[in-house]
Amino acid sequence: MISSVKAIVITGNGTNCEMEMAQACRLGGADQVDIVHMSQLIHGEYTLDDYHFLNLPGGFLDGDDLGAGQAGAHRLKHVEIKSSKEKLMDRLIRFIGDGKLVLGVCNGFQLMVKTGLLPGFDHQYDRRQVSLTHNDSGRFEDRWVTLKVDEKSPCIFTQGLESLYFPIRHGEGKFVAMDEGVMARVEQEKLVALRYADPLTGEATMTYPLNPNGSPNGIAGICDPTGRLFGLMPHPEAFLHRTNHPRWTREDLPEEGQGVSLFRNAIRFIRENL
Numbered sequence: 001m002i003s004s005v006k007a008i009v010i011t012g013n014g015t016n017c018e019m020e021m022a023q024a025c026r027l028g029g030a031d032q033v034d035i036v037h038m039s040q041l042i043h044g045e046y047t048l049d050d051y052h053f054l055n056l057p058g059g060f061l062d063g064d065d066l067g068a069g070q071a072g073a074h075r076l077k078h079v080e081i082k083s084s085k086e087k088l089m090d091r092l093i094r095f096i097g098d099g100k101l102v103l104g105v106c107n108g109f110q111l112m113v114k115t116g117l118l119p120g121f122d123h124q125y126d127r128r129q130v131s132l133t134h135n136d137s138g139r140f141e142d143r144w145v146t147l148k149v150d151e152k153s154p155c156i157f158t159q160g161l162e163s164l165y166f167p168i169r170h171g172e173g174k175f176v177a178m179d180e181g182v183m184a185r186v187e188q189e190k191l192v193a194l195r196y197a198d199p200l201t202g203e204a205t206m207t208y209p210l211n212p213n214g215s216p217n218g219i220a221g222i223c224d225p226t227g228r229l230f231g232l233m234p235h236p237e238a239f240l241h242r243t244n245h246p247r248w249t250r251e252d253l254p255e256e257g258q259g260v261s262l263f264r265n266a267i268r269f270i271r272e273n274l
Contacts, residue, residue, distance in 0.1 A: 002274045004031040005267050007053040008046070012037040013072060015059035015107065020237040025055065027240055027256075028263025029271075038075070044083030048095045052270045056108030058169075058235060068132065068172040069110030076115050077126065089115070093125050099274055101156065101266050102229045106170055109221070109231030118231050119182075119191050120224030130177045130186070130222075132233070136214030140171040144246055145212060145234060147220055148197035148204055154227030155193035156269045157262040163202060164194070164258050165245075166234035173213035173233040175222075186222060194221035194232055228269075236262045 007025040011018040018035050025033045030053065036046045048054065062071035077089045096102065096117075104112040109132065112118045116127045135141055147164040177183035186192060195204035195218035196211040204218035205211050211218050213233070221232025236259030242248050244257050 002052060002271050005029065005053065005270050006032040006051045007034070007055060007267075008048065008051040009033065009035045009055040009057060010038055010041070011035050011057070012039060013075075014061045014063055015057055017057040017059055017105065017235065017237060020235075020240070021055050021057040021105065024237040024240055024259060024263045025053065025267070027260045029267040030263075041088060042079055042081060044081050048091050051095075052100050052274055053266055054092075054095065054100065054102045056102070056104040056111055057237065058106030058108060061107045061111060064107075064172070067114075068170070069107055069114045072107075072111045073114035076111065089126060092117075096125060096229065099228070101270060103157065103262075103266065104231040105235055105237060106168075106173075106233055109233055110172065112229070112231040117229055118222055118224055119186055120226075120229055121185065125224075128178075129182045130175065132172055133174050133176050134172050135170070135174055135212065137208065137212070140169070141173070141209070141212040142169040143167065143209060143212060145210065145220070146197045146199040146202075147194045147234060148202060148218070150190060150193055150195070152190045153193040153223060154190065154225065155223040155230055156227045157223075157230045157265050158193045159265050161261060163197070164234075164236075165239070166236055166259065167238050168212050168234045170213070170233055173215065175215040175219040183216070187217070189225055191222045191225065192217070192219050193223050193230065194219075194234070196220050235259075
């Protein structure tokens with residue numbers, strides 16, 4: 001059992017949500033949280049080997065040139081760590097093989113699918129099979145959405161949760177797969193942990209703006225088959241306190257925001273299983 005959980009939050013190259021994500025890790029129970037610039041990983045000043053929980057926050061990675069997360073994915077897959085000549089991707093795959101957790105939010109989710117970390121079928125974490133593309137609306141969407149949790153999903157982060165309410169802010173959030181076979185496997189293996197939902201019925205929806213980007217079957221977030229790698233477009237780190245809620249002055253809300261629950265699940269899993 002891990003007595004001291006260490007989380008790392010990657011920043012740099014356009015990321016802008018690292019402070020909120022670090023605070024989410026702290027509120028979730030992490031004992032040490034370090035915000036680390038990507039260049040510090042590349043130059044060997046920090047190493048993933050020292051951590052249990054990797055966080056890839058949102059932002060506008062590399063200005064979303066070449067498509068959201070695409071340039072970042074190339075960097076992750078091909079850059080060598082200066083001190084060891086080992087590729088950063090190889091170290092990341094070792095991190096995953098050690099049973100550790102990875103969370104990607106918004107731009108971080110885009111980065112995960114474009115490197116191949118998700119859906120990660122058959123432990124193939126460097127093979128791209130799904131992506132996130134331009135919203136059907138053709139514009140940047142900034143709104144709060146209702147999310148339905150699939151209780152049958154293996155996702156570590158959503159265990160015990162039913163419905164969530166988080167903000168989204170993205171221009172490329174529509175989930176697409178390489179082919180119908182990949183999409184079918186994602187559904188069959190219950191890898192869709194979160195779906196955009198109608199707040200009145202609680203069911204997944206394709207109706208705009210409840211589904212803000214046109215993702216098929218309302219897909220808002222997926223995990224890998226182990227449940228330890230999770231990516232989602234909505235921002236849990238943006239709802240850590242009742243005052244983050246858009247109606248906090250008009251509703252009787254718990255002091256703690258719903259976003260903390262995902263991080264608490266992650267930290268608890270690490271303590272109990274690593």
